[in-house]
Amino acid sequence: MAFQVPRGTQDILPGQSERWQFIENIAREVCSIYQYKEIRTPIFEHTELFLRSVGESTDIVQKEMYSFEDRKGRSITLRPEGTASAVRSFVENKMHAAAQQPVKLYYIGPMFRYERPQAGRYRQFVQFGIEAIGSEDPAIDAEVISLAMSVYQKAGLKNLKLVINSLGDQDSRSAHREALVQHFQPRIGEFCADCQKRLAQNPLRILDCKKDREHELVQSAPSILEYLNEESAAYFEKVKFYLEELDVEYTVDKNLVRGLDYYNHTAFEIMSNAEGFGAITTLAGGGRYSGLVKEMGGPEIPGIGFAMSLERFLAAIDAEQAELPIQSAIDCYVAYMGDKAKDRSVSILNHLRKAGLSAERDYENKKLKGQFKSADRLQARFVAVLGEDELEREAITLKDMESGEQQEVSISDLAEVILSRKNGK
Ligand code: HAM
Numbered sequence: 001m002a003f004q005v006p007r008g009t010q011d012i013l014p015g016q017s018e019r020w021q022f023i024e025n026i027a028r029e030v031c032s033i034y035q036y037k038e039i040r041t042p043i044f045e046h047t048e049l050f051l052r053s054v055g056e057s058t059d060i061v062q063k064e065m066y067s068f069e070d071r072k073g074r075s076i077t078l079r080p081e082g083t084a085s086a087v088r089s090f091v092e093n094k095m096h097a098a099a100q101q102p103v104k105l106y107y108i109g110p111m112f113r114y115e116r117p118q119a120g121r122y123r124q125f126v127q128f129g130i131e132a133i134g135s136e137d138p139a140i141d142a143e144v145i146s147l148a149m150s151v152y153q154k155a156g157l158k159n160l161k162l163v164i165n166s167l168g169d170q171d172s173r174s175a176h177r178e179a180l181v182q183h184f185q186p187r188i189g190e191f192c193a194d195c196q197k198r199l200a201q202n203p204l205r206i207l208d209c210k211k212d213r214e215h216e217l218v219q220s221a222p223s224i225l226e227y228l229n230e231e232s233a234a235y236f237e238k239v240k241f242y243l244e245e246l247d248v249e250y251t252v253d254k255n256l257v258r259g260l261d262y263y264n265h266t267a268f269e270i271m272s273n274a275e276g277f278g279a280i281t282t283l284a285g286g287g288r289y290s291g292l293v294k295e296m297g298g299p300e301i302p303g304i305g306f307a308m309s310l311e312r313f314l315a316a317i318d319a320e321q322a323e324l325p326i327q328s329a330i331d332c333y334v335a336y337m338g339d340k341a342k343d344r345s346v347s348i349l350n351h352l353r354k355a356g357l358s359a360e361r362d363y364e365n366k367k368l369k370g371q372f373k374s375a376d377r378l379q380a381r382f383v384a385v386l387g388e389d390e391l392e393r394e395a396i397t398l399k400d401m402e403s404g405e406q407q408e409v410s411i412s413d414l415a416e417v418i419l420s421r422k423n424g425k
Pocket of ligand 1: 019080081082083084113115120121123125127129130131228259282283284285286287288304306307308309311312393
């Protein structure tokens with residue numbers, strides 16, 4: 001029996017992995033510019049961590065976690081997202097005591113959710129995310145959002161839509177919650193079983209239900225924006241002001257609630273508007289969380305962050321036909337004629353590689369013609385041909401595949417000649 005990858009997962013093969021590396025590098029570069037530092041946390045955590053952070057009433061916790069017991073009977077979960085781990089680590093490593101606040105972190109790594117796979121939705125997917133923990137300044141909200149936009153723009157994406165909302169502080173949320181319960185209670189029987197449970201647990205999540213999205217009561221539900229107290233409204237105004245200062249265009253969507261429980265104040269999502277992009281258009285999502293650090297056993301300090309899936313990022317690049325400048329050509333192919341030259345080509349290849357040149361040779365005993373075909377396939381900029389006669393003279397013929405020019409050079413000078421020709425000297 002031939003094996004296949006598990007449903008909802010994929011192999012990323014050579015030819016594709018270069019694209020992944022390219023966008024990962026963009027993410028790392030932008031993080032370096034904005035001064036976010038990488039954090040690497042375990043891929044599995046204690047299940048309790050996600051119950052406490054992501055929230056018991058969320059789809060993630062209710063239906064989507066890959067949880068199992070380890071050999072000692074502890075409940076372990078493959079991480080479904082990165083914020084919980086980042087905050088756990090922040091608290092565990094007492095990062096709140098660091099001189100520089102907020103602590104600005106980023107991560108890139110696989111996440112796991114048992115969802116129904118479809119285009120853009122996987123069971124294992126890679127998130128790039130950032131978390132800025134320890135500041136209540138609305139300017140950091142705008143910074144986090146603009147960082148996400150910069151990453152997409154650096155890869156050439158143009159058809160982006162940013163939607164923002166405020167979920168308010170605890171008081172605003174309680175008032176809104178009351179209003180939602182009153183709004184839905186009389187007709188909750190018309191809603192799905194999940195929403196009936198949500199009414200008591202977290203009525204805000206009804207607004208995010210995939211099944212009941214079109215219900216008239218969802219459309220007419222009271223907006224959180226009407227329930228923001230003065231402080232929360234002022235905070236939201238400041239975030240919008242700073243976004244304008246940063247030239248980041250946005251739309252306010254009062255129904256944006258996000259699928260995780262830890263948010264308050266700013267919530268946002270970035271969508272692709274590109275034609276031909278699949279049904280799932282959300283590229284990234286994030287927001288502010290005020291109670292999470294405390295919930296994890298730390299001091300009462302807030303954080304804000306976002307995460308984007310690299311799968312959807314690449315799909316958006318494809319939908320917009322944005323070209324990634326990926327260099328796959330090699331510097332030099334070392335071809336040989338005859339056994340002596342074949343043996344010698346091993347050390348010549350090594351010499352080129354030690355000089356930092358990308359180089360390749362034949363390992364299949366191909367004739368010279370076949371070796372040139374390989375060189376073409378590898379888009380070799382130069383082919384160095386070693387014959388027995390030349391070997392006698394410690395020389396090699398260097399062919400420039402762009403101009404067709406040939407020149408004999410001494411083997412000991414080969415790397416240097418290629419390096420200087422490559423740099424246009
Ligand atoms: P989230 O909205 O659950 O938020 O996920 C963020 C992003 O992860 C989504 O916008 C999407 O790009 C990607 N994503 C989620 N599920 C899948 C899937 N099954 N397949 C492919 N991509 C997926 C969070 O995870 C929060 N931790 C974000 C955050 C960070 N909030 C504050 N800090």
